[in-house]
Amino acid sequence: MSPLPALSPAGTLVDDHPKELPLFRKIVLLVLFCFAQFLDVFNTSAIFSALPALDISMDMTESQSTWMISAFQLTFASFLLISGRISDVYNPKNVFIGGVAVLGVISLCAGFVDNKVPMIICRALIGIGEHSRLSLSLLVNIFPDPLQQARAIGIFGGCGAIANILGLLIGGMFVEWASYHWVFWFVAIIAVPVSLACVFMIPPRFTKTTNSPEREAAKWKSLDLVGVSILTVALILFIFAVTSGSTDGWASAMVLIPLVISISMVIAFFYWETRIPVEQAAIPPRTWSYNNFSVLFTVALFPFFWLTTSFLIFITLWQNIFHWSVISSVIHMLPMGIIAIAASFTGPLSRVFSPKWIILTGLFLSMVASILLALGGGQPEDYWSYVFPALALGSLGVMLTYLHTK
Secondary structure: OOOOOOOOOOOOOOOOOOOOOOHHHHHHHHHHHHHHHHHHHHHHHHHHHHHHHHHHHHOOOHHHHHHHHHHHHHHHHHHHHHHHHHHHHOOHHHHHHHHHHHHHHHHHHHOOOOOHHHHHHHHHHHHHHOOHHHHHHHHHHHOOOHHHHHHHHHHHHHHHHHHHHHHHHHHHHHHHHOOOHHHHHHHHHHHHHHHHHHHHHOOOOOOOOOOOHHHHHHHHHOOOHHHHHHHHHHHHHHHHHHHHHHHHOOOOHHHHHHHHHHHHHHHHHHHHHHHOOOOOOOOOHHHHHOOOHHHHHHHHHHHHHHHHHHHHHHHHHHHHHOOOOHHHHHHHHHHHHHHHHHHOOOHHHHHOOOHHHHHHHHHHHHHHHHHHHHHOOOOHHHHHHHHHHHHHHHHHHHHHHHHHHO
16 A cells, blocks of 8 residues: 545535644544554455465365455445445544444454355455545545645555555464464454544534435435446456356356356446436546546556565465465565555655656566566575565556556
């Protein structure tokens, strides 16, 4: 994860004269929101460390273990499309607190799970409970001063990069010296107190206006639940088809049927978006006509592809094939996290150089890293000659691409 750019306060959350909070309360809220950002990244990076142990404990195949990551990301991304409108229908404070509380409770339950199907379901529910993005919009309103806001958002985003490293380390230590159950209980230990503290610390509302029950009901109906549901099911079927191809064969009905259905549902989703009012659509059709949006949208996917693939392949390879310990595997992966933290401070480069050339530089570095990984890395002795420089260059490249695409 990386620092997020400065945002303007949302019109639904603030009025023309927002109340200024005491400095101490602002700092406490910043800390609480940073914890939310930390948990967002920790929920992914720590699972990478624990994934081989989960595979063995729950007797999961490679395609099934993919769902430990995919289930979380799918529900998180899908609900992110309408999270803004949900906070508009209900008090954003309540939505955020509810999300963090759900995250804590489900994580607590996941720590007691020893079966793969309930665990994957828990991971999907955890994705729904993630609301760190909503905490960013609250943070912007709490720090209306541009200078304070920039500093607060910088700290908030930096917590994501730190959590990326700590997630690997803490997850590795739990697996090595305790059990994978503590990866989930650790999240619950943080999330539950944070949600309780937010009940008292977050101001009740950032607007003077009050909506009638009829208006709030109308807003609820404006949520594109149909579109989001279609897209979510389509993505689930697509990932199921792709992950089943290596085990069942690409020509099998187990692959072809969900693949065809998923593609049809994606087409149906975009058609549905054209049939409803623009203000209700999860992804309004006009979005694709914005200048450079389609290109930037495609480019922005690449960092996630590269990072997720690298984490998944090498953590599993080092533990299951090379028989390295969890801690040793995590330490060998640290260059990615350290470079990511350093690269998170490259935002001002866009004031000196065109973002286009920075993005192209990032893509070039990622390409070089991918070539290095293709040439070597299959043996333990390849680490320093191939894998280490590839992880460093690749991490720098994807971070440059991610930051300046945003």
